[in-house]
Amino acid sequence: MSAEVLVDDRLKRAQDKARVLQEALPWMTRWAGQTLVVKYGGNALTPTETGPGEDPSFARDIALLHSIGVRVVVVHGGGPQISQLADRLGLETTFVEGRRVTDAPTLQAVQMALLGQVNPMLVRMISDAGAPAVGVAGTDSGQVMAIQHDPRMGLVGRVDRVDPTLLHQMLDSGRIPVMATLCTTADGQTVNVNADEVAGAVAQALGADKLIYLTNVAGLYENFGTPASTLLSEVGVGRLRQMIADDELVTGMIPKIASIVAALDGGVPQAHLLDGRIEHAILLEIFTDAGVGTMILPSPDAPR
Numbered sequence: 224m225s226a227e228v229l230v231d232d233r234l235k236r237a238q239d240k241a242r243v244l245q246e247a248l249p250w251m252t253r254w255a256g257q258t259l260v261v262k263y264g265g266n267a268l269t270p271t272e273t274g275p276g277e278d279p280s281f282a283r284d285i286a287l288l289h290s291i292g293v294r295v296v297v298v299h300g301g302g303p304q305i306s307q308l309a310d311r312l313g314l315e316t317t318f319v320e321g322r323r324v325t326d327a328p329t330l331q332a333v334q335m336a337l338l339g340q341v342n343p344m345l346v347r348m349i350s351d352a353g354a355p356a357v358g359v360a361g362t363d364s365g366q367v368m369a370i371q372h373d374p375r376m377g378l379v380g381r382v383d384r385v386d387p388t389l390l391h392q393m394l395d396s397g398r399i400p401v402m403a404t405l406c407t408t409a410d411g412q413t414v415n416v417n418a419d420e421v422a423g424a425v426a427q428a429l430g431a432d433k434l435i436y437l438t439n440v441a442g443l444y445e446n447f448g449t450p451a452s453t454l455l456s457e458v459g460v461g462r463l464r465q466m467i468a469d470d471e472l473v474t475g476m477i478p479k480i481a482s483i484v485a486a487l488d489g490g491v492p493q494a495h496l497l498d499g500r501i502e503h504a505i506l507l508e509i510f511t512d513a514g515v516g517t518m519i520l521p522s523p524d525a526p527r
C-alpha cells in the first residue's frame with residue numbers, strides 16, 4: 224500500500240472519530256447531571272463453568288457516563304446464574320410468569336448467586352474501569368420493602384415501597400450504587416424480588432430521567448417468536464398496556480414491560496430495552512441520534 228493511501232486512510236479514520244464526537248457532544252451535555260437507572264439482566268452476561276460471566280464493555284460504559292456527570296444506579300439481575308447454581312445444588316427451578324418460585328433452599332441459592340457472585344463481580348468490573356462502584360442490596364437499611372403477594376410463589380415479594388435516601392446520598396457523594404434485588408418484608412423476612420420490578424420502582428422513587436433495561440434481545444418485538452416478528456423501535460405506554468391485556472407477552476418480558484409501564488405512569492419520562500450483549504449498547508443508545516433497541520415513551524409526542 225502506498226504512503227498516500229495510508230495517510231488517506233488515517234485521515235478518514237480520524238474524521239470518523241471527529242464525527243462521532245460531534246454527534247455525541249450535545250447528548251453528553253443533555254445527560255450530564257441527570258439520573259439514569261440501568262437494569263442489567265443476568266441474560267446480558269453469559270455464565271461460564273466457574274462464574275457468572277464478565278462484560279468489561281458494560282463497565283467501561285458505566286464509568287464513562289459517571290465521568291461526564293451522569294448519576295448512575297445499576298440494578299442487576301442474575302436469573303441464569305441463580306438457575307445454574309440451583310442446578311448444581313440439585314434444586315428444581317420453576318418459573319411462573321417470569322418469576323422464580325422460591326422456597327428456603329432456593330432463597331439461599333439466590334443470595335449466594337446475587338450477593339456472592341454477580342454483585343461483587345459487577346462492583347469489581349466497574350471499579351476496574353475507574354469509577355467508584357458500591358455494592359448494595361434492597362435489604363440494606365430496608366431501602367426496598369416488599370410484600371409476599373402469593374403464597375404459591377414462596378419467598379417471593381413484590382415491591383411495596385422504596386426509600387431512596389441511601390441511594391441519593393451515594394449519588395451525591397459521586398458513587399455508583401450497584402443493587403442486588405433481595406428485599407425485606409415488614410416482618411423482617413428476606414424475599415426474592417424480580418430485578419425488573421426493583422429497577423422500575425427504584426427509578427420512580429429516585430425521580431430518574433431514564434430507565435434502561437439491558438437484556439438478551441434487540442428490544443421488544445411484536446408477534447415475538449413467529450415469522451411475523453417485528454422489532455418496535457419506539458412504542459408508547461398505551462400500546463404496552465394493550466400487549467399486556469392481549470397476552471402478547473411471555474416469560475421474562477412480562478415483569479419487564481409491567482415494570483416499565485408502572486415506572487412511566489409514576490413519572491419516569493422514558494425507558495429503553497437494549498441488547499446488553501452488544502458492545503457499548505448503552506453508549507450507542509445515549510450518545511447517538513438514531514439510538515438502538517426499543518424506546519418507550521408515555522406518549523408518541525413526549526420529549527426525547
Ligand SMILES: Nc1ncnc2c1ncn2[C@@H]1O[C@H](COP(=O)(O)OP(=O)(O)O)[C@@H](O)[C@H]1O
Pocket residue numbers: 263264265266267300301302303321419437438439440442443444445446447471472473474475476477
Ligand atoms: N415480545 C417480546 N420481545 C422480546 N423478547 C421477548 C418477548 N416476549 C418474551 N421475550 C423473552 O424475554 C427474554 C428476556 O427476559 P429475561 O429472560 O427475563 O431476561 P433478563 O435476564 O435480561 O431479565 C428474551 O430472551 C425473550 O425470550
Ligand SMILES: CC(=O)N[C@@H](CCC(=O)OP(=O)(O)O)C(=O)O
Pocket residue numbers: 263264265266299300301302303305321322323333379380404415416417418419475
Ligand atoms: C422472583 C424472581 O424471579 N427473582 C429473580 C431475581 C433475579 C432476576 O430478576 O434476574 P434477571 O433480571 O436476570 O431475570 C430470580 O430469581 O431469577
